[in-house]
Amino acid sequence: MTWNFQKSLLIVTTIAALALAQHGWAHGPSRQKVTETITIDAPPAKVWAAIANFQDLSWLPGVAKTTGTGGNEPDTAKRQLTLDGGATIDESLYKYDAGEMSYSYRIDTVDVKVLPVNNYSSTITVLPADGGKSTVEWRGAFYRGYPNNDPPPELNDEAGIKAVTAIYRKGLENLKQKVEAAK
Structure with missing residues (x-):
């Protein structure tokens, strides 16, 4: 050559x-994941009874009202969350297993100014824990609110993780308080 x-x-x-x-x-962007857990001093059946109805999210702080259709039927059940400030989030149930005390859902529509994520799906599960207690695990996966490169700070990966983590923590803490108070 x-x-x-x-x-x-x-x-x-x-x-x-x-x-x-x-x-x-x-x-x-890459898919982000958040998992939060809490131990509740109550048997799993009692904890599951508090969250089993997909149409009832009264245990989640910030939710003023939940309306829905389709009960707990996967691919049929829908719910709309009306938040304290009036914004709404539309969600669909895609998996429900009462025997495993678990269900999975996705957000159909949400304004990224309300929750800075896209393509969000989540699973909440009640598991037995030592001493007759329960562990509730809430897992979610999502993309940041801004789908392109160079997102603004309020729509980047960190903003999405921070928002979802705060919702899960507040929700699980409130669920614990509600269930343990009903002894």
Whole structure:
């Protein structure tokens, strides 16, 4: 091979490698995950009874009213949360297992100014714990509120994680208080 050909091949290979590397950097947001748990001094059946109705989210602080249709039927059940400030969140149930004391749902519509996430899904499960207690696990997965690169601070990954974590913690703490007070 001639020197010019080798030099040209090296330049083309370098440009191609840089182009591929840049393409990898501009992939957009990645799915974020949050898991929160709490131990409640009550048997699992009692805790499940407090959260089992998909249409009732009265235990979650900040929710002024819940309306819905379809009961606890996966792919049929819908609920609309009206928050204290008047904003709404529409959700759908896609998995329900009373025997496992667990259900999964997704957000259909929410203004990112209310909750800075997109493509949100969540599962809440009641598990037995030592001494006749229960552990409630609330897991969620979502993308940040701004789907493109360079999000504003209020719609970035950290904002989404912070908002979802706060909801889960407040909700689980309130559920614990409600169930334990009803002894």
